[in-house]
Amino acid sequence: MSFIDLRSDTVTRPTDEMKKASYDAELGDDVYGEDPTVNKLEEKAAEILGKEAALFVTSGTQGNQIAVLTHCQPGNEILLEEEAHLFYYEGAAISAFAGVQPRTLRGNRGAMDPKMVESAIRGDDIHLPETGLICLENTHNRAGGAIVPLENMIDIFEVASKHSIPLHLDGARLFNAAVALNQPVTEFTKFTTTVQVCLSKGLGAPVGSILAGSKEFIHRARKWRKRLGGGLRQVGVIAAPGYIALTKMVDRLGEDHQNAKRLEIGLRNIPVFSIVNTVDTNIVLVDVQTLGITSAQFIEDIKKHGILAVPFGPTMVRFTTHYDVTTQQVDNAISTLASLYKR
Numbered sequence: 001m002s003f004i005d006l007r008s009d010t011v012t013r014p015t016d017e018m019k020k021a022s023y024d025a026e027l028g029d030d031v032y033g034e035d036p037t038v039n040k041l042e043e044k045a046a047e048i049l050g051k052e053a054a055l056f057v058t059s060g061t062q063g064n065q066i067a068v069l070t071h072c073q074p075g076n077e078i079l080l081e082e083e084a085h086l087f088y089y090e091g092a093a094i095s096a097f098a099g100v101q102p103r104t105l106r107g108n109r110g111a112m113d114p115k116m117v118e119s120a121i122r123g124d125d126i127h128l129p130e131t132g133l134i135c136l137e138n139t140h141n142r143a144g145g146a147i148v149p150l151e152n153m154i155d156i157f158e159v160a161s162k163h164s165i166p167l168h169l170d171g172a173r174l175f176n177a178a179v180a181l182n183q184p185v186t187e188f189t190k191f192t193t194t195v196q197v198c199l200s201k202g203l204g205a206p207v208g209s210i211l212a213g214s215k216e217f218i219h220r221a222r223k224w225r226k227r228l229g230g231g232l233r234q235v236g237v238i239a240a241p242g243y244i245a246l247t248k249m250v251d252r253l254g255e256d257h258q259n260a261k262r263l264e265i266g267l268r269n270i271p272v273f274s275i276v277n278t279v280d281t282n283i284v285l286v287d288v289q290t291l292g293i294t295s296a297q298f299i300e301d302i303k304k305h306g307i308l309a310v311p312f313g314p315t316m317v318r319f320t321t322h323y324d325v326t327t328q329q330v331d332n333a334i335s336t337l338a339s340l341y342k343r
């Protein structure tokens with residue numbers, strides 16, 4: 001059976017152009033700084049993200065972890081939204097590796113209240129941990145691909161700057177936010193100290209993320225990447241597709257957003273489903289509680305009919321649109337689900 005794979009935008013496979021770029025890539029040893037393809041990707045990424053320098057890392061998780069390791073000291077506290085990927089999905093790596101303590105704040109569609117952020121910053125007291133970092137996420141995955149408003153980012157960046165605390169943006173899907181708001185990505189990144197963006201999600205690269213910041217920061221981050229075993233050799237073979245992802249795949253993200261909207265509208269017509277999120281980008285969250293089954297059971301059931309999704313809570317299901325899902329497939333998924341669940 002061929003599946004309509006709405007599990008994640010990570011399932012996209014590289015385009016033919018990416019595979020060809022990989023084949024043709026000029027290579028060298030990147031640990032010696034001698035892989036021209038990686039150097040070209042890092043320079044381009046820094047330029048696009050409006051930062052002095054960038055580092056190609058193996059994954060979004062690695063990029064985020066290197067950011068925390070580079071910004072913080074063991075015993076620091078970091079402030080982040082309570083469902084942030086860095087807190088929720090990274091296996092407590094911030095505690096396991098960086099030795100920092102997370103302090104989570106409840107957000108509204110992924111956006112923390114700047115006043116709450118400010119009052120959570122620790123003062124100078126022998127009993128207290130020092131606040132080492134503030135993390136934001138845009139778009140916010142668990143909030144259903146919600147766009148954290150620019151004004152909110154600006155307010156939190158001002159709080160961070162006032163207290164001389166760095167601000168890291170987990171921008172795994174930052175390009176989705178930029179495209180949806182029709183803004184250059186630098187409109188977001190200029191209110192951050194560092195940023196991580198994924199090349200392997202909606203942009204379609206097979207592997208990799210970018211971490212960007214000041215030259216001095218990236219110099220230290222490079223050492224942390226090496227310590228973590230992320231110093232790779234002729235890595236141009238995977239950086240070459242990443243370059244195409246970054247330079248040619250951004251604008252088409254709008255198609256994914258249109259498909260997500262189409263899916264949302266289709267599912268709204270099926271009364272047993274309740275749509276949980278406002279669909280800003282490429283994610284639709286559906287609560288299936290009315291069916292009296294768990295999300296796991298629901299996912300097993302629809303898989304038998306060729307549709308793949310992921311659980312997002314006991315009765316919550318996530319559908320994600322991406323490069324490898326066509327509008328026709330979205331329509332097919334809607335009609336299959338309608339015939340299965342229309343009462």
Ligand SMILES: *Cc1c(COP(=O)(O)O)cnc(C)c1O
Nearest residue numbers: 059060061062085137141170172
């Ligand atoms: C996917 C994702 C990551 C991690 O990226 P990986 O490449 O899967 O490690 C980090 N943050 C957010 C918001 C994500 O959606």
